[in-house]
Amino acid sequence: MVGCLHLNSSKNRDARITMAKIEFTINGSLCKVDESIPRYMSLNAYIRYVCGLTGTKAMCREGGCGACIVTVRAKRYPSGKTEIFSVNSCLVLVFSCHGWDIRTIESTGNRLDGYSDIQKLTACLHGTQCGYCTPGWIMHLNSLKDKNLTMAQLEKSFGCCTCRCTGFRPILEIIKSVAIDAPPKLSQRLKDIEEISTCAKKCQRKCSVKSDCSDWSLLEDSGSVTKIELDFGKYKFYKVYEIVDIFDILNRDGVDSYMLVDGNTGKGIVETFEYERVLIDISDVMALKTFKIDQNLILGANVSLEDCITIFTEISKTESDFEYLDEVVKHFELIAHIPVRKIASLAGNLMYKRAYPQYRSDVFLLFECLGAEMTVQNSKGNTYTLRLEEFLHHDMQGIVIVNFMLPPLNKTTHLFKSYKIMPRSQNAMAIVNAAFLMKLDSKNNVQKASIVYGNISSTFVHALHTEEYLTGKCPFSNETLQGAIKTLDGELVSSDNPAEASPDCRKKLALGLFYKFMLSICPTASTESIYRSGANIFTRPVSEATQDYVTDSSLYPLNQPVPKLEALIQCSGEARYVNDLPPQKSDVFGAFVLSTVHSGEVDKIYENEILEIEGVLAIYTAKDIPGENTFITPGLQLQTDKEETLATIIKYFGQPIAIVVAETEELAAAVAKKVRVDYKNTKKSAPVITIDEAKKDSSRYIAGEGTLEPTSKGTDVTKIIKGVYEIEAQYHYYMEPLTCVVQPVDDMFMVYDSTQWMEMTQTAIARCLNIGQSKIVVKVPRVGGAFGGKITRNGQVAAACALVASKQNRTCRFILPLQTNMSIAGKRLPCQCEYEVGVNDDGKIQYLNATIVEDAGCCNNDNVTSYTSSSFGNCYDISGYTLNTATVLTDLPSNTFFRAPGACEGIACIEHIMEHIAFAVKKDAISVRLANMKANNTDIPEMIETLKQDVDYDKRCADIQQFNKDNRWVKRAIKINVMEFPVIYYGNFTVMISIYRMDGTVTITTGGIEMGQGANTKAAQVCANALGIPLDVIKVISHYSFVAANDVFSGSSITTESICYCILKICETFDKRFAPVKSRKPQATWLDIVKSAAEEGIELTSCYMMSDKDESLSGYSAFAVSIVEIQLDVLTGRFQMLRVDLLEDVGMSVNPAVDIGQVEGAFIQGVGYFTCEKLVYDKATGKLLTNRSLTYHVPLCQDIPIVYNVKLRHNQKNTKGVLGAKTCGEMGICTAHGITLALRECIMASRIDSGYDSTQWITIPVPYDTEAILKALDVKLEEFVFTASD
Ligand SMILES: Cc1cc2nc3c(=O)[nH]c(=O)nc-3n(C[C@H](O)[C@H](O)[C@H](O)COP(=O)(O)OP(=O)(O)OC[C@H]3O[C@@H](n4cnc5c(N)ncnc54)[C@H](O)[C@@H]3O)c2cc1C
Ligand code: FES
């Protein structure tokens, strides 16, 4: 381990010395860093590239995703104690780790030392799929597990972790098992599971019951050290312990370019973040980290946000004048997440608010509303006080914030509440935040009002006119309330900020929140009960879930819910992904330079400016490509057009135009952003970025292959219904970014790629370098999430990476930063469905004419229109359907496959149409669906009935009706969504199995890429069953292009079945080969047979390639029904999924636990697609504005249904397919469409209360985010009252 020495326990330091090194430990080994390490190096890069500990992952590099979390033990202020906490290693500077004992996933358990309880539990409870997120959340759990937290507290603590695969349900179960109030069923789970499963005992993996991280090795207290100084020439780094030292340095080094580094979490929020010339680490300046109460609560300026929560909680209980802090705690808990809050300081937060007025600082909002003040100090030692608003305009050059003062506010006279409305439940900036403080006299007249909003505009702070209006009045009458609302409406001028919700939406929210506050403080006697539901913000109870399936133990290991084979190594960081290839000093890193225009050509790149930067090795453009400048090979499945690897003709904003090569990943990424480029022949016009705009230009319109033609037309048309349904794009948000590592080996290239299609990678590189495919070996160790996004789009990264490797003749690593990844990678195709349906009185379709147009992006590759048309019929009789499909070209990246590509959109469109029909003919939506059902589809009607009975549907419908009558501001709905998903086999997949003669063990390698869906585990189960051998003698190894040569991409759910089919065929071959041996030795064991066969020269390796031409493989349908119950807060547009029940037909599953995981995860991905994931482009430039973890919001663990039940249809055996199973990898996403149906019903219930025409169908675009919901609700301000009549 470079830079790490074994811990030296000697304490021979001189007193009060200045050190020249930063010292800390990682997993017990002492690490010393000095000027030989780049000063910008993050802890994450140090752990991975210097220490070679690759279990810790990275994705967003801005504190948003949690992949990089490690655990730290360090002395902390204000407690003055040694604490265990977790941090995002991507945010922390390695130079800020002085004195820390850092633990990475490698320390928690592994195959040599045994696995920890949490690791075992995770494996046994199926808590991993792709496993890329796993080390991060396990480390976070390690930091919490001994803190005596309840289940509710623990569930709330995981806003820091994103899992894009599992849908969080199993993760929450694992988390809750360490809670002090965990029911025995949960806490005893591990024991039970060990007894029944193959996890620990049967597989003989070494499992330790030792608790994690019990052997911390703390460095000696750094109290004797006054300062640490590191001199990087032009740049300096200091670590100080006293305020006076800060000023010494500023006086000496100047104040032109410096940063006081505390948590360094600002790096995560500031898009253009760059380190200043002088960095002064103040994270251990005790004077800035402590607190006291005199009359005020005085908080050191750099007390961390998480420590504030602890302080506030304690003080609110003990000091009556500070009881209001319990409200502040609730709000602080919504800031970022625990690992960020633990190191993020109050002062850092406010300094960013000062620097970026549009930043929605929650600290500023709360402190300003409460009338807090700050003390600052200048270099002369003078201190003075500033009000927060004053501070925003104060010159802070060379000035240090020393503390904040929060006033005492007696709760009997001061009413305080604050709100934060976010696009998801946790870890997001506010769409609007608001804080309200009212001082009332004994007659309930307002003596003083403080009304503060965030994200209205960069200048808006107080609603001054409303504050003034309320002063002196009793606010609890309809008249005063209405007066205040009108005043507020007048003064809230929200600004346009395209990445944000619209000004109108933000204003609606601000007004709704004010009314909510007023309802919450109004005496009960003055409010009519129907309005009281508006007073509260939803709280979330502890989640519940069931998984219901039956298995037949006589078939085991087939049909057995065994843990995924890779689960334990995923939990320990031992599972290697592409960029986990052990680092070498000679490695180089590539990063794309992206175009900052949407059209034209590159005129000039100022290469010399870049090449002068130390550590930058080269910059390459299209002219450096020796072969063809395309990463697409037309002729491969669904590939028609070439797409340039490095653009010469620019087609969209953010397209790769060059590659920067540098010695470190961080440098390559940072420099790539800085490259100066001149363009020529750019278009003056704005880019075309919507389907509607593209449709106007016939040259952009391409008729799709997928169509439906009617075979008959009904004549009983009593109603004609027309509409347009639009669904936007979705980004894959795989946790492992597009990544490739290319190693020149001999005269060829070893390529490690995170791809779903090895042939695509191989051909992309061969064409780029103008070499034969035989000189390229692609190895895919495993893929950290893909969802269709790594079928073709990674080809560009692979070609670029190979170009660098070949030019530099060194191993090149190419790991896309999230912003680059989101900018260049195509998304799910947005679609627009125009429909006209003629129906009879029962809603039965007599004819249907529809056109679905999908946005292909700048190129028509990866066309999914045929998938759309084949799914559009869903489970319905399509005899009267006419469907045309088309794609349009826009000035955006070429869109691509995404879980159930085209099919999800097709099913969503027809389900939407069914709902529209039911609405128009005023019939129950289920009866309309049944009226339109295919004559031969008995499955769906039966499944609807089963699920309805299981979930007490009719009673819940009645309860909801009553609830909606009783409550004006919360509406509920329950809806059914149905799905028939067409499964077809396509292309070809290869499997190779080798049996080893000396011990009878078996390896399998396949062309079916393991990306979390459990393909390897099922392959082993099928093989074990077919050969009649134990599961643990089988090892499924990485995927290799020379074995699975020419295989099609892994996708469309049929991959696992296809490789299982190959395995069956290979096992038949072995059976035939071994038959003579077996007949001679009927009692022989497996090993005897293998040995004898080997001795007789029988080949122990066999390959099989299945193809879609194989007659024994025919397509079939997979079915699912979902019932979704939702409640909607009408005043904020926020909703909760109270309960979701899914029933899916997976046939006779090879592994029902794996399938449950697919069903659950896909549904939650659909929740994101249909409700909170939104891609916003700058209309003028075409730049993607939501290209960060802070701006693109995938669901987190508190966004999943509160009650989440999944049932696999009992006792079903598929008569087609492979081994009686049905695939389920993709289609679960379609079932999530039911959320839109339920939300629509909530919206309609509110609109009826608002007095809108109940027969008026409204168009609501997908996603149903806060903005879409509030717009559709369109609540009238006159409705904001306490009583219906005053
Ligand atoms: C994933 C994520 C989510 C977030 N979500 C939210 C959110 O929901 N709401 C919200 O409000 N914020 C949010 N933040 C922002 C976060 O609260 C701030 O980044 C944090 O408070 C900054 O504190 P820090 O100690 O890390 O500051 P640093 O990044 O270390 O420093 C920030 C700046 O403050 C200056 N500074 C620090 N201390 C002093 C001092 N004593 N005197 C003078 N100058 C000083 C530094 O010179 C520097 O310029 C989020 C951040 C991340 C990464
Ligand atoms: S990589 Fe650190 S939080 Fe995402």
Ligand code: FES
């Ligand atoms: S298992 Fe969590 S992201 Fe894949």
